[in-house]
Amino acid sequence: MWTVYSMLRTCLNLNKNVDISKYHKLQAFLKRNSTGYQPKKSKILDDSQINKFLNEANDQCYLRIKVILIMGYSGAMRRDELTKMVIDDIQFKEDCIHVQIPKTKNNVSRLFVITKQTWISIIQKYVALRPFNVSKRFFLTYRNGRCITSPIGINKIGQVPRVIAQFLQLLNPCLYTGHCFRRSSATHLADCGGDLLTIKKHGGWKSSAVAESYVEQYFFSLVKCEYGLLVSH
Template sequence: MDWRLKIGTNSFSEDTLLVYFKELTKKCKSSTLWSHYSMLKSTLNLKHNMNIESYAKVRALLKRQSEGYQPKKSKAFTGDEIYKFITEAPDTKYLATKVALIMGVMGACRSNELYEMKTKDLQFFEGCINVSVPITKTKVPRNFTVTGDFYNIVKKYSELRPSDVSSSFFLNFQNGKCTKQVIGINKFGRMGKEIAEFLKLPDPVKYTGHCLRRSSATLYADGGANMTALKRHGGWKSASVAEGYIADSKKNKMDAANKILHQINPNSISISNANSCPSTYADGVSNFTIDNFAITNKTSDVNINTTKTPPTIHFNNCHNLTINFINK
């Protein structure tokens, strides 16, 4: 509105907004331009009954400015890094951070969702905790479950909370005790950096408050989650964000490479894993038999007929792999 007064116009026409956004391109990056556009679209529609979504020239300008733009994204933790922090960081100092990490990764939670988490949102059962996330950015409530060793950690923290405090679940934790002070949203935003510094990872400042949610989506995609499951897990309405995680999945890329390799050379079988999960081979099957070689895991057996000369087998980053040599 100030800009309109400055240039002496009362118009909200497409040409007027085109000039306005052309000036903004000189000082704003692509993501900021789209933020301005989104705010203007909502405000002008509400206060002036103007629908600028139909302004094709303006949208075309913004799309041109987006070409080649690479947004900065928070780094994500690997499964090994999460496990190392959970097992090696002392509880006397990092227990609250561990619980936030568990909630963030298991439920793909944002910093504000952790901040808004209440004690009533957690239901404790024998061996598991059901957690509700009623307040979300996309207005889509979510639920997730905490089990295994994570269950014991969250339960330990819950039992240390004073009973005569507010309903907020996350309370400040110092010297092995919970205080009555609620953990603020900015502290949740710094926890990723705190974890990275403990693990001595490079560029800890790049582990922002969004790193827990990104870590969750990345691990789930690497575990083989499809589009529907990933959207439900993160509460995304749009498929574009979920598509990004699936497209960047190391497991999916490795599976594609192995399938291509298998078509070029059927006797060359690559058994790989991108994220410390049980081993798989070209077609994603853990158990198979090759002549006198029996490579087993926990899924159904698959027999592959080959020549009598054993094929070349490549193992990359495989864990918990059992190889049985059978003399037939």
């Protein structure tokens, strides 16, 4: 009902200059009918599943997907943010990688740092394969162990969690959607002792309720914060 309401609100506002968001009785009716509704959320990847994919997947086929996983999980990135990432957003330091996310949904710029050396090596391997004098977009089409000039789109980025789930033979891979990386990252940070303010900064959430909704409502058993990567400002 909220979906239909949203479409009607937009159409009526554009075509008839009528704003039904000010209809308080309609708002109250929708809220009453949505009581108890539990929206479907993307399933998450835990640290053991992430490590298994990064260690076992063949770089010839999955190198780009590995880098998308590392970036998306490390920075709690949206698929749109991953799509718009450019090579200039990434700075290689002596023992870490700094990644800037300047273009976000709510215009809150974020920065995260990757310090795990095996992950850095995977990213460096991908960067070395990118051809020169092409689009600045970071993620390019990857085939048969090499990058070609055309950048990949948002829908392709959004399918990456499902591809990973299929490789790991997880149940219901279609439930691993484009929000998988953000939910996985927020949940891991919470499991490692991150408070709500830290989680909000990490994901760029302004609302505490929205940030809490991204954290899976159970703790992974014996999770250890071993990556040293969830650093955000």
